[in-house]
Amino acid sequence: MTADATDAPARRRLPRLRVRGGAWSVWLVGLFLFLAVFGPMIVPYDPVATNTRVSLQPPSWAHLFGTDDVGRDVFSRVIAATRLDLMIALGAVLLSLGIGTALGAAAGWAGGWTDRIVSRTIDTIMGFPLFVLAVGIAAGLGNSVWSVVIATSVVNLPLYARTTRSEVNRRRSAGYVQAARLSGIGSFTIVARHILPNVAPILAVQASLNIGWAILNAAGLSFLGLGIRPPTPEWGILVADGADFLFSGEWWMFVFPGAMLVLAVLAFGGFGDWLRDRLDPKRA
Amino acid sequence: MTRVIAFRLLAAIPNLVGIIVIAFIVTRILPGDAAAYYAGPTATAATIEETRQRLGLDGTMMEQFLAYVGQLVRGDLGDSLSSGQPVIEDFARRLPASLELTLFALVIAIAGGILLGVGAALRPRGVVDRIASVVSAVGQAVPTFFLGLVLVFLFYYLLDWAPEPLGRLSFMYSPPQPMTGFWTIDALLQGRFDLFGELVRQLALPVITLAWFGIGPIARITRSAMMDALSSDFVRTARAAGLSRRTILWRYGFRNALIPVLHTTGMVFSFMLGANVLVEDVFGWPGIGAYTVDAVLVADYAPVQAYILVMAALYIVVNLAIDVITALVDPRVRYDG
Amino acid sequence: MNALTAVLDQPSPPPDTSPLLAVSGLSISFGGRIVPTVQDVSFAIARGETLALVGESGSGKSIIAHTVAGILADAARVNATSISFDGIELAVDRRAVEALRGRRIGMVFQNARAALSPTLAVGTQIGDVIARHRKLRGRALREAAVEALAAVRIPDPERRAKAYPHELSGGMCQRVMLALAMAGEPDLLIADEPTTGLDNTTQAAILDLLAAEAKRRLMSTLFITHDLGLARDYADRVAVLHAGQLVEEGSALTVFDAPRHPYSARLVRAVPARAATVADLGGIPGKFPDLSGTVPACRFADRCERAVERCRTEVPRLDPVPPDGRVACWRPLV
Numbered sequence: 027m028t029a030d031a032t033d034a035p036a037r038r039r040l041p042r043l044r045v046r047g048g049a050w051s052v053w054l055v056g057l058f059l060f061l062a063v064f065g066p067m068i069v070p071y072d073p074v075a076t077n078t079r080v081s082l083q084p085p086s087w088a089h090l091f092g093t094d095d096v097g098r099d100v101f102s103r104v105i106a107a108t109r110l111d112l113m114i115a116l117g118a119v120l121l122s123l124g125i126g127t128a129l130g131a132a133a134g135w136a137g138g139w140t141d142r143i144v145s146r147t148i149d150t151i152m153g154f155p156l157f158v159l160a161v162g163i164a165a166g167l168g169n170s171v172w173s174v175v176i177a178t179s180v181v182n183l184p185l186y187a188r189t190t191r192s193e194v195n196r197r198r199s200a201g202y203v204q205a206a207r208l209s210g211i212g213s214f215t216i217v218a219r220h221i222l223p224n225v226a227p228i229l230a231v232q233a234s235l236n237i238g239w240a241i242l243n244a245a246g247l248s249f250l251g252l253g254i255r256p257p258t259p260e261w262g263i264l265v266a267d268g269a270d271f272l273f274s275g276e277w278w279m280f281v282f283p284g285a286m287l288v289l290a291v292l293a294f295g296g297f298g299d300w301l302r303d304r305l306d307p308k309r310a
Numbered sequence: 311m312t313r314v315i316a317f318r319l320l321a322a323i324p325n326l327v328g329i330i331v332i333a334f335i336v337t338r339i340l341p342g343d344a345a346a347y348y349a350g351p352t353a354t355a356a357t358i359e360e361t362r363q364r365l366g367l368d369g370t371m372m373e374q375f376l377a378y379v380g381q382l383v384r385g386d387l388g389d390s391l392s393s394g395q396p397v398i399e400d401f402a403r404r405l406p407a408s409l410e411l412t413l414f415a416l417v418i419a420i421a422g423g424i425l426l427g428v429g430a431a432l433r434p435r436g437v438v439d440r441i442a443s444v445v446s447a448v449g450q451a452v453p454t455f456f457l458g459l460v461l462v463f464l465f466y467y468l469l470d471w472a473p474e475p476l477g478r479l480s481f482m483y484s485p486p487q488p489m490t491g492f493w494t495i496d497a498l499l500q501g502r503f504d505l506f507g508e509l510v511r512q513l514a515l516p517v518i519t520l521a522w523f524g525i526g527p528i529a530r531i532t533r534s535a536m537m538d539a540l541s542s543d544f545v546r547t548a549r550a551a552g553l554s555r556r557t558i559l560w561r562y563g564f565r566n567a568l569i570p571v572l573h574t575t576g577m578v579f580s581f582m583l584g585a586n587v588l589v590e591d592v593f594g595w596p597g598i599g600a601y602t603v604d605a606v607l608v609a610d611y612a613p614v615q616a617y618i619l620v621m622a623a624l625y626i627v628v629n630l631a632i633d634v635i636t637a638l639v640d641p642r643v644r645y646d647g
Numbered sequence: 648m649n650a651l652t653a654v655l656d657q658p659s660p661p662p663d664t665s666p667l668l669a670v671s672g673l674s675i676s677f678g679g680r681i682v683p684t685v686q687d688v689s690f691a692i693a694r695g696e697t698l699a700l701v702g703e704s705g706s707g708k709s710i711i712a713h714t715v716a717g718i719l720a721d722a723a724r725v726n727a728t729s730i731s732f733d734g735i736e737l738a739v740d741r742r743a744v745e746a747l748r749g750r751r752i753g754m755v756f757q758n759a760r761a762a763l764s765p766t767l768a769v770g771t772q773i774g775d776v777i778a779r780h781r782k783l784r785g786r787a788l789r790e791a792a793v794e795a796l797a798a799v800r801i802p803d804p805e806r807r808a809k810a811y812p813h814e815l816s817g818g819m820c821q822r823v824m825l826a827l828a829m830a831g832e833p834d835l836l837i838a839d840e841p842t843t844g845l846d847n848t849t850q851a852a853i854l855d856l857l858a859a860e861a862k863r864r865l866m867s868t869l870f871i872t873h874d875l876g877l878a879r880d881y882a883d884r885v886a887v888l889h890a891g892q893l894v895e896e897g898s899a900l901t902v903f904d905a906p907r908h909p910y911s912a913r914l915v916r917a918v919p920a921r922a923a924t925v926a927d928l929g930g931i932p933g934k935f936p937d938l939s940g941t942v943p944a945c946r947f948a949d950r951c952e953r954a955v956e957r958c959r960t961e962v963p964r965l966d967p968v969p970p971d972g973r974v975a976c977w978r979p980l981v
Binding site for chain 1: 324325328329332333450451452453454455456459460462463467580581582583584585587588591592602603606607609611614617618621622625
């Protein structure tokens, strides 16, 4: 009997703006990519050039986001930081996607001890406050962009390894895999050519949803002063620098880079949802 | 019940071992020569070598690891370079501050998340549901440290409602006699109610910042679990039996929605332990998070190791507590072991 | 003999001939559908009587039962000339039933284990109902809950009261349901497919218990079932539903021995042995009408070999059938 609420009158549902997964996020991601590539060329001021005559000026037409304590243009710095932040996030996601997929595929295909060791390692990483782990790793690796990339990718590894493991495991006994096996194709080829392409859409969605998180994680690390060093413009560092001037009311220094972070996370999150709606309709 | 606890404790051992290994490895991959660092800037080759031996850094990896485990067993977490004190003493002084902050935030996140989630489940697409999705969306997109700074700017700088975000208590007040280490509770125990109010004012912003990120996930899981429970056969039975709305909602509905909520609470706690580092940094909170960040910045690795271990231990304890509560709530769990 | 039965065994009041429950002109629709799922159904239950509402799944029998108890989903739109329970009108104010639920109207559902909360001991759940309706507390409440379990012949009730649903068998859970439904000492028990999913022996035990309790407590029963055989054995009267329309009503024996509606006749013919149920009827040709499209006036018309043009255009009147039955058919069997 169809007494459930899903039968509720469809006519009362007003058209609503699709907040998550809307096409706007695709445009926004495009804009961010554009800024990452061309940002440093189109900014009005040199993002690292100091000019103490115009220090700590509030937003104006000359300086859209105001200037910082040594007279650098905040707008230029925020835009110029896009490249580094996106490179870190994308690099971290690609790294964990690559290694995580390889580990997961090995565990899912081989089973047995390989599976047990990989799964146990994954569980250990998952069963731990991830940001704390990232802080520990970044601290261990010292001050470089790479330490942020690696720290962010390690805490993300389990996500990809887990998904790949279960998907490969599920497909191991599928008909087309059995057929490939019988025709004498090697394990590596079967996994790489016949199984992974089927898992790819799921991983692509996961990776795109993961970029926003990677941006947050990387910004958190550099906010604490790990990895990247000033005066390199980076959103987390810009917020940290601006925080010192909050108490004297120079809010523009921390608000604009922070808002940029929020916008980037929203854009990539929405993009991930958009991609999921298209690639993986089951989970939509 | 004892079986449940024993079983979960045993299951936590591999994780604990894994964490010890990670804590060890993290500090061994530190760039540069730790012995040279410890020996100080004026060290000669001879004193560096002597320091290396003193620190046990001259053995093989395995020897070093066993020496490290041996230290741990004796409760020795090493000495901090920056403070010159045994790490365990610094931690003992600072851990209560971190715990007070995190536990308050956890309580607020659980209470807020459950209320929002239950409200949203009662009226999907209603006002409460909308509020819950906004809170949740903000929690997903806004970095912890940025939310903290925005709150400070609004409530301290602009509105002047909150006290200066520098630690647990303004220097104008003297802290309570240490009893539990939780200053709010100590103040209440000593009957210093004005001090209690001041402590709560000081706690408010960091706690809200930290709690915010837990409210979303808890509200979401509560909403869906509650909607499942409310449309279940047993709630229909309870309604047909004429039980009061309150009984149906909490005793028959919520009680059965509690298991997934508890599970999510465990994940939220884990997240909070991480975010705690950032919040302590923003609010000048004298906890172990801020302490460790300072240590990290000067490559003082004993505190980092200790921090990772303490966090892992906390995480294991809280998850054990959640497992025990789960077993208390759901009789089916008790027999699964 | 315990205190509970002593109270109930008091001399019965002078016979009241008005029906306990009288439903007339009941229509129920869902969502944006124009065709109502239940159309213009009327029936009555006398005091102490058992009426079986029989039909295939999807016939609307459970929806009707849920409407009487006022626990239908909010998405449903209910229209009724009258739903009168012991003189109280429930059709106008749907909240009026709230005061009756559990106290004067009890309800038993199918799949009892899922219908009991998995996280509370069964004694606690019965206790909740007793506390609500009889205002007992503490030890008296616990004893009353154990007594209620004993009344439905659960062995070792003290121990069973502490058990959880997953620790009890399906039949045992159904007994607990029955105890729970009767904890408020209702005048009307609605049993919605109470034995579906139970084996035959347990089914008979539960229904015998239900019948015995109904008789002892002078309780009326609305018995929802898809099994015509069970209806014949356990009901005084039978109302046959087809696709939301009431097609025939009468005393159980009359409907069984001399069905007047072609649909009832098919149902009876299809139940030669006790084992067969309406659910697995292979003998009725044609599909159940799709209520999301247009349907013939008599919704059985497309499956009926006696159908004439009138059956598709005009809803059959409910005509009296001697001695006390009714049939809705333009060409009834004689």
